[in-house]
Amino acid sequence: MLKSADAGLAANKQLVFDMWRSIVNAGRVELADEMLQEGYIQHSPVLPTGRAAFKRIFSAVPRSTIPDLVSPPLVAMVAEGDRVVMALRDTLTDPTGEQYTSTHFNMFRIEDGRLAEHWHSLADSPGADVLPPEQGGPQPVTGIVGTGQADLLASEDPELAVRKRLAYVALRDLFVAGGEGQARDYLTKGYGEHDPNGFTGREQFGQGSLQDVIGAPLVAVVAEGNLVVLVTGRVEQHPFDAMRTYTTTRFDMFRIESGRIAEHWSGSVRPGQAPFAVGSAK
Structure with a gap:
């Protein structure tokens, strides 16, 4: 997953992978000075911005031997331009006790x-x-709204551009507008759904309560190989100040196969459950 035909993209993946296993997993915060910019910008809704703040937070992680692999388990790494998306598999327990x-x-x-x-x-x-x-708190998530979103679908690789466009249109027409009648146009017959609120299989599409991202600003579209990740922003009401809002980020990752979407992942959790614990989502 760390490999890439582009040496620069491979190096960027390795940087992200090494930071996670050495600092997030093993508490080696001294390495942040060489891995993070001093003005490191944080968009998490619960974490402060800046490298110094990052080091303070992760100093609470017990120091240990740096593992060979990251934890939680790695699902995928997707790199394009100056962006790297890392997807990890989390095991959660819903309000009924089911994992x-x-x-x-x-x-x-x-x-x-x-x-x-x-x-x-x-x-x-x-x-x-x-x-x-x-x-010095979390910085707002910003993105493009309207027709300017098309600029994020461009790529010097024409095949990547086609895959980006497919993922974008599917997100807009199926996952947002609920156009399940168009599922045959966009999805493979054996379409696999990894959103915990969705259903696997093209014929079942539209029966789950996939989350709505209508009107959301498009933050980034990152594509590599047969994977495309669309990143969108949301604005929420602040729980402690009626005059303030805060922002969060939604991710949708698609695997493209023979011109159709074969799999989809998102960061959703089941209804009635708190999102990922801060300790596992740094």
């Missing part, structure tokens, strides 16, 4: 060989002690 899996996503922007910006799929609301953006 199920979902996907935890992180997207990083790389600048001059260091991590410069971070978004992830944690949708938890900020606590009363989380600072506002202007005081």
Whole structure:
């Protein structure tokens, strides 16, 4: 998953992979000085921005031997341009006590060989002690609304451009508008759904309560090989201040096969359950 035909993309993947296993998993915060930009921008709704703040947070992780692999288990890494998306498999327990899996996503922007910006799929609301953006708190998630979104579908590789367009149109027409009647046009017969609120199989499409992203700004579209990740932003009401809002990020990853969508992953959780714990979503 770390390999790429482009040496620069492979290096960016390796940076993300090494940061996660050494700092997030093993608490080696001293390595942040060489892996993160000093002005590291944080878009998580619950974490402060800046490299110094990052080091303070992860200093709570017990120091241990750096593992060979990341935890939770790696599902995919997708790199394009200066972005890397890392998808991890999380095992969760719903309100009834049943275990199920979902996907935890992180997207990083790389600048001059260091991590410069971070978004992830944690949708938890900020606590009363989380600072506002202007005081070093989480920075707002921003993106493109309207016809300008087409600019994010461009690629020097014509095959990637086609796959981006397919994923974008499917997200718009099927997952947002609920056009399940068009499923045969977009999905393979054996379509696999990894959203815990969806159903596997093209004939079952539209019966699940997939989350709505109508009107959401498009933050990024990252494609590599047969995988395309669409990243959108949301605005939510702040739980402790009626005059404020906060932003979160949604990820939808698609695997393309023979011109149709064969699989879909998102960071959704089952209804009635709190999102991923902060400790597993850094």
